[in-house]
Amino acid sequence: MDYEVIEHDVLVIGAGGAGLRAAIEASSSGVSVGLICKSLLGKAHTVMAEGGIAAALANVDNRDSWKVHFADTMRGGQYVNNWRMAQLHAQEAPARVRELEAWGAVFDRTKDGRILQRNFGGHKFPRLAHVGDRTGLEMIRTLQDHGIHQGMSVYMECTIIKLLKDGDRISGAFGYYREKGRFVVFKAKAIVLATGGIGKAYKITSNSWEYTGDGHSLAYQAGAELIDMEFIQFHPTGMIWPPSVRGILVTEGVRGEGGCLRNSTGNRFMFGDIPDNYKHQTADNEEEGFVYVMGEKFQGKDSRRPPELLTRDHVARCIRREVREGRGSPHGGVFLELETFTKWLKKRQPSLNEAEHIKKKLPSMYHQFKELGNLDITKQPMEVGPTTHYVMGGVRVEADTQMSKVPGLFACGECAAGINGANRLGGNSLSDLLVLGKRAGEHAAKFAREQSPGQVHNDQVEESAKWALHFIDAPEGDENPYKVQQDLQDMMQDLVGIVRVESEMQKALDGLQKLWDRARRVRAPINREYNPGWHTCMDLTNLLTVSEAVTRAALERKESRGGQFRDDYPRKDSKNFGKVNAVVWKGPDGRMQFRWEPIPEVPAELKEIIKEQGDGKLPEELA
Numbered sequence: 001m002d003y004e005v006i007e008h009d010v011l012v013i014g015a016g017g018a019g020l021r022a023a024i025e026a027s028s029s030g031v032s033v034g035l036i037c038k039s040l041l042g043k044a045h046t047v048m049a050e051g052g053i054a055a056a057l058a059n060v061d062n063r064d065s066w067k068v069h070f071a072d073t074m075r076g077g078q079y080v081n082n083w084r085m086a087q088l089h090a091q092e093a094p095a096r097v098r099e100l101e102a103w104g105a106v107f108d109r110t111k112d113g114r115i116l117q118r119n120f121g122g123h124k125f126p127r128l129a130h131v132g133d134r135t136g137l138e139m140i141r142t143l144q145d146h147g148i149h150q151g152m153s154v155y156m157e158c159t160i161i162k163l164l165k166d167g168d169r170i171s172g173a174f175g176y177y178r179e180k181g182r183f184v185v186f187k188a189k190a191i192v193l194a195t196g197g198i199g200k201a202y203k204i205t206s207n208s209w210e211y212t213g214d215g216h217s218l219a220y221q222a223g224a225e226l227i228d229m230e231f232i233q234f235h236p237t238g239m240i241w242p243p244s245v246r247g248i249l250v251t252e253g254v255r256g257e258g259g260c261l262r263n264s265t266g267n268r269f270m271f272g273d274i275p276d277n278y279k280h281q282t283a284d285n286e287e288e289g290f291v292y293v294m295g296e297k298f299q300g301k302d303s304r305r306p307p308e309l310l311t312r313d314h315v316a317r318c319i320r321r322e323v324r325e326g327r328g329s330p331h332g333g334v335f336l337e338l339e340t341f342t343k344w345l346k347k348r349q350p351s352l353n354e355a356e357h358i359k360k361k362l363p364s365m366y367h368q369f370k371e372l373g374n375l376d377i378t379k380q381p382m383e384v385g386p387t388t389h390y391v392m393g394g395v396r397v398e399a400d401t402q403m404s405k406v407p408g409l410f411a412c413g414e415c416a417a418g419i420n421g422a423n424r425l426g427g428n429s430l431s432d433l434l435v436l437g438k439r440a441g442e443h444a445a446k447f448a449r450e451q452s453p454g455q456v457h458n459d460q461v462e463e464s465a466k467w468a469l470h471f472i473d474a475p476e477g478d479e480n481p482y483k484v485q486q487d488l489q490d491m492m493q494d495l496v497g498i499v500r501v502e503s504e505m506q507k508a509l510d511g512l513q514k515l516w517d518r519a520r521r522v523r524a525p526i527n528r529e530y531n532p533g534w535h536t537c538m539d540l541t542n543l544l545t546v547s548e549a550v551t552r553a554a555l556e557r558k559e560s561r562g563g564q565f566r567d568d569y570p571r572k573d574s575k576n577f578g579k580v581n582a583v584v585w586k587g588p589d590g591r592m593q594f595r596w597e598p599i600p601e602v603p604a605e606l607k608e609i610i611k612e613q614g615d616g617k618l619p620e621e622l623a
């Protein structure tokens, strides 16, 4: 086989926020770093975290602290999080945000010039540092500008299809350049996976074409374990009309800026759905456009919480219920309007120009709806519905270093798991990727410095190249890769979506077997150049692997918790599932294996923090 060979100490696969932050850290420690982007540098799902970065800077409410952020993250994750990751994240996020600012990120400001923070679902205090509704974009721009001056080499439009190993440890990666289809071998002492999520396994998603679970699947094939794959986050608000833009994100920032959800009768239905653990006192004053739901001691002007800002899993299910029970909007969603809040604001600030205020706070949303939906959000309500946004599950890694069980293989960002437990709070992904991305880069560089290079074995390269080429050359295939992908997306959406039941998931497992068979027969028989059909043939292995992991874990978890809602087990079952993670891995026979693994015990001092922040209850009582 003909292929280029490139050598680095550390190879980072994925160039969104997590990959960039890891690459910056590794580069700045003096090792040679290669950064691989599946598409162009700067095009990453990170930009879809629009509303802000969660960090307890306490600029808007000085009662905030890492302890409150930690407790909120554990509560959001329903106590199946990795406590150590949640602790590191909450403690280190403020420093990472300030560092980003020092590297040139522009943030909206408080009147006295500090970084402004807004409310977001499940965060007790206004905590999201933001730039209008373009925070993820600003983060990528900053990291990219800073990163390219650190001396890393960037390989764009390059896809990795196999991790190479020397015995147990990582020794490199094999892939191809998407344009010409040329093969490339990267030799590396350490690899960081930062490939993002799996949204393209579903029909309705905020994710773009790159998010096919590559890192999850590469790690799984290389012998790492995946955990928590049953927990999928359906963001409550995606666009639903016109059909061509269905799933595109409508930032939670809209609700953070006072947006209200209403059904077809005009009822603000979230008022009727405040779970007991949030409902300490509800100053149910609809006229004022919001309700206090976070408990007396957290009340105050800046900690008002509209019920629309309950956690995403809860809001998404309420929207689904409204639609199913015939109270939806014309195109099958609900309405999200800004008028109630801007009217309320106008009463207090008579000079306010409501339309300009909305355009200033939510510039991208204004343009998105204007251009894609021909709708003016300053005057008309948006139609929104749930969209597959994020997977809490991913590669099982060690909390402090982010290394998986495969020596030299690290993972961070969405493709790693642990920090979010059963459900991620909005804004925590951006701070997670800064905190744990930095740690992954630091420890990958350390690992690389301490190791001599592993061998790249030619038989592994030849086998992968042969596998890749058979989708073009082998005569007997009769399946269209796009059709297989579409059938998978339809099936996952219908049978393993927001609300799940045993019989449907069993059907999905059978369906997955058939899709695996069909995926072996897909072909894209032209040549390697500019052949997206060929790329899809290869993506299918990743998509099917992650879909099987989601389905198997979701079937085993016979309870409802966070991103997993079972209609046949609608309650949390603390006794059986409150202290365990679902683990899948590839067995020696090539089949997916499953086991439950106990979650490490939360240390006493952190239990105390949770108790103090969470109604005097210990995590084991709350899980």
Ligand code: FUM
Pocket: 048, 049, 050, 051, 052, 249, 250, 251, 252, 253, 425, 426, 427, 428, 429, 430
């Ligand atoms: O709604 C949003 O802006 C998304 C944020 C996130 O997923 O963290």
